[in-house]
Amino acid sequence: MTTLNCPEEYLLAKKLVKLHPWSDMVKFARSGGEANSIAIRIARAASKRDNVGICGYHGWHDWYLSVNLRSKKNLNTHLLPGLETDGVPKSLRNNVYAFNNNDLYALKKIYHKHKIGSLIIEIARNHMPNETYLKSVREFCNKKKIVLIFDECTSGFRRNLGGIHLLAKVYPDIAMFGKALGNGYAITAVVGKKKVMEKAKNSFISSTMWSERVGFVAALATLKEMERTKSFNQIISNGKYINKKWLELSKKYNLNLKIKGFDCITSFEFPKNNQIYKTFISQEMLKKGYLASNLIYISTKHTKKIIDNYIQALDKVFYLIKNNKAKVIKSLLKGPVSKKTFKRLN
Numbered sequence: 001m002t003t004l005n006c007p008e009e010y011l012l013a014k015k016l017v018k019l020h021p022w023s024d025m026v027k028f029a030r031s032g033g034e035a036n037s038i039a040i041r042i043a044r045a046a047s048k049r050d051n052v053g054i055c056g057y058h059g060w061h062d063w064y065l066s067v068n069l070r071s072k073k074n075l076n077t078h079l080l081p082g083l084e085t086d087g088v089p090k091s092l093r094n095n096v097y098a099f100n101n102n103d104l105y106a107l108k109k110i111y112h113k114h115k116i117g118s119l120i121i122e123i124a125r126n127h128m129p130n131e132t133y134l135k136s137v138r139e140f141c142n143k144k145k146i147v148l149i150f151d152e153c154t155s156g157f158r159r160n161l162g163g164i165h166l167l168a169k170v171y172p173d174i175a176m177f178g179k180a181l182g183n184g185y186a187i188t189a190v191v192g193k194k195k196v197m198e199k200a201k202n203s204f205i206s207s208t209m210w211s212e213r214v215g216f217v218a219a220l221a222t223l224k225e226m227e228r229t230k231s232f233n234q235i236i237s238n239g240k241y242i243n244k245k246w247l248e249l250s251k252k253y254n255l256n257l258k259i260k261g262f263d264c265i266t267s268f269e270f271p272k273n274n275q276i277y278k279t280f281i282s283q284e285m286l287k288k289g290y291l292a293s294n295l296i297y298i299s300t301k302h303t304k305k306i307i308d309n310y311i312q313a314l315d316k317v318f319y320l321i322k323n324n325k326a327k328v329i330k331s332l333l334k335g336p337v338s339k340k341t342f343k344r345l346n
Ligand SMILES: Cc1ncc(COP(=O)(O)O)c(C=O)c1O
Pocket: 030, 031, 032, 033, 034, 036, 056, 057, 058, 059, 060, 122, 151, 152, 153, 154, 155, 178
């Protein structure tokens, strides 16, 4: 372990820039929250404006949680509801502003009121992005000199070899990747245009473990394997297959399940008593050897055989749900009903 850059760091940067031809430079970190904080630091340095607009989930750091200082509900429509802010300095309360996906009007309003200099959005979580909306966001950011950042920590490398924005043909100034990039090893990347990224030279962004070698080696190996196997196509078709099977069970037991998410990150929801049933499913599926809730991040290892066995096991749980009242199912739970939010249990 040294603080020098290993050859694999250079090779990985080169590869990511090649996959994202709009970009020139890369900075690596270990977690998605760190990558987001790096991107925001660079964007603020480049735009010379403190205020930021956000849409989506971007990690645990002060800058992001500060959105909830004005109202605890501000982040409720951005993946994790109920995020508390104890320990986040109150002085940060008027810097970061959230708006909902596909709401260009709200974005413009935030700009006119707060003169944001950076915009960070998750372009895909439950759906593929709306290309017309993304194009309008890009145009607006160009016009107002706002640094546009796509947080693809979750969406990247699950639909194609790179960011989903490549499919939409709308390009940011900075994009972040993580999760799938290292296939379980800690590695995240902040990829950006030179004219923006080089503004980092007048700031301090550094951490001892960012030069640790395993993450780069893992990401290079993962990208090679993704290219060889087209893993993104596999996980999409596995996801489609699970969705089909869930719908068949839903029909069989007349459960009216709502299937959500895009195929490679898929989930289902009951129209009523969802939290009770979700908890019950986890409890009962554990007994059958499955770690399962109502959400699956599909992997290439979820083969048809594994999925079929899982569906067979789930069939028996759905049978119980169909044939018992919700209060009976609740009484069968060995622990509390799982919470929708991060709120305390008592
Ligand atoms: C889009 C997005 N950004 C940032 C993060 C934070 O990443 P990490 O949990 O690695 O800090 C996540 C994690 O779920 C994420 O989905």
